[in-house]
Amino acid sequence: MEHAREEEQNEESQHQTLAEEDPIMLGAGVFPTALSEEQLAAATEKARQDLFGSSKIFHLDAIEKKNYVMSDIINNRAExxxxxxxxxxxxxxxEEAIISFNKALNLDPRRKEFYSRKAEAYLYIGDFQSSVLNYRMASNLDPADESLVSTISHTLYIHVVSCYRDISHxxxxxxxxxxxxxxxxxxxxxxxxxxxxAVNKALEGNMNGAFHCINKAIDNNPVELDYYIFRGTLYRRxxxxxxxxxxxxxxLDKVNDMKESETYLETQRQLLLTYNDFAVHCYHRGFYxxxxxxxxxxxxxxxxxKGLYINRGDCFLKQCNLDFALLDYEQAQELDPEDWRIQIRIAAVNNEKGLLSHQNRNYQEADERFTTAIEGNPCMSQYYLNRAKTRQILRHVTGSQEDAVTSLLLDIRNKQTFFSNSTEGSE
Structure with missing residues (x-):
């Protein structure tokens, strides 16, 4: 009995020692070990050899090498x-093509082109939902591919148009x-x-949102022409x-037989405005x-x-095509004789033509051109100075002197006006 008690006391003493050494490990229900990681690895390798001997079948490097080989085989088969x-x-x-694409995807589901080709095949047979699904799978694999997003939108549009036509039929x-x-x-x-x-977003300045909404409208009702007019206006902005x-x-193609309709007239007006805006855009970039x-x-x-003639005349003037520029300005003047902007432009062209005549020694013609320029814009001092030089050559002494004095007075007056406005502005 005493011997048994001594053994129990020894066991309790050992347990207490373990608990004192590592109470956390004991509380967790595990035992600490004094073996190092190298010793554990050696023990694991020994156990493997005891089970499998010297065979290398279960070595990690052999398994990885085998996996690489299998991966190449799978990829080649998928291709x-x-x-x-x-x-x-x-x-x-x-249908047979779809089966082949499915087999390829089963072997390699991370290839976006597999989904794209499969989507195209579905689109050919009119299965729009399956087509869109596969395009989206491809897009998920490559979110940066904007062409896929565009293709998805186009496919959805075709689907909706098809549905709309079916309902209409x-x-x-x-x-x-x-x-x-x-x-x-x-x-x-x-x-x-x-x-x-779309209208609300356009008013808020959210053009991307406006485009998205008007495209949705067209998708749901592709025969409503007003939506295309509005989208054209957004593109113009x-x-x-x-x-x-x-x-x-x-x-315009849809309402070509109704040229007196409000839709045709409004669209025609918007088209002309767009042509003009496009022309102005090209003008400012030097594409005359x-x-x-x-x-x-x-x-x-x-x-x-008249604005169309004025703009075209400005382009001709930039190209130094003075005759065509003058014709356009004069045409605009016939439409609105009181527009002073047109008169100033005509004067500028006549001054340029006068300079050319002076260079060509056609002094009488130059005098006439400068005179016409002054009549159109009598506040431009340079025109008087140009005519003064020409009249000096023509020996019109009095006229030359009068033009020179007028040019000087206008130049001083213009400078005084300029500095006066600058001072007022600074205050």
Whole structure:
């Protein structure tokens, strides 16, 4: 009995010692070890050899090497299925191609081109939902690919247009068909709500949001021409003039037989404004020839707008085509004889033509041009000075002296006016 008690006391003493050495480990239900990591690794290797002997089948490096080989085999096999699918698409066998693309994706689901090709095959057979799903899978793998986002939007647009046409066809066969009537009303309501949101966002200056909403409106009701006119206006504000023109031309093509309608007239007006804005945009960037071509198109459709002639005349003046510039300014003056801006431009052209005549020693013609320039803008001191030089050569002494004095007086007066305005402005 005493011997047994001594053994129990020894065991309790050992447990107490362990607890004192590491109470946390004891409380966690685990035991501490005095072995180092190297000793543990050696023990693990010994246990493996006891079980498997000298075989290298279960070595980690052998397993990794084998995995690399298997990966190459899988990738090559996936590529084979993908290429076969492309061949089947070219043969027009879309369903078989989809099967091949599926096999490729089963082996390698991280290749966006596999999803893209599969989406194209679905699009060929009219399965829009499956097509969009696969395009989105491809986009998720490469979010930076903007072409995929554009393709998704285009596919959705085709799908909605297809649905709209199907509903329209159903209504043409049975105008009272309840489901078709309900679906059509839903599409039109969604379109109007999207158009309203587009207007609000445009007023807020959120052009990206406005484009997104008006595109939604067009997706739901692609036959509403007002949406295209509004989108054209947005493109014009964003200075994407080519896109704006495309939208307006689309509308004009649809209402070509109704040239007296309000839609046609409004679209035609917006198109002319866009041509003019595009021309001004080109003018400020030095593309005068392109600007003239755009203004030619505008004037062809609207011959009573003086601003178009003024702008084209400015382009001709920049190109030193003085005769054409003068013709445009004079045409604008006929439309509005009281516009002083036109008179100033005509005077500037006559002054330039006078300088050319003076250089060519056609002094009498130069005198006439300078006189016309002064009549158009009598406050320009340089015109008097130019005529004074010409009259001096023509030996019109009195006239030359009078022009020189007038030029000097105007120059002093202009400087005094300038400095006076500058002083007032600074105060």
């Amino acid at each position: 084979e299925h993908y290429e076969k699918g492309k061949t089947l698409v070219n043969m027009g066998l879309m 159903a209504l043409s066969l049975d105008p009272s068909h309840p489901e078709a009537v309900s679906l059509m009303a839903t599409l039109k309501l969604r379109a109007e709500e999207a158009k309203a949101r 964003a200075k994407n003039f080519n896109a704006a023109i495309d939208n307006y031309l689309l509308v 020839e392109e600007a003239v071509l755009l203004l030619n198109q505008s004037i062809k459709e609207e011959k009573q707008e």
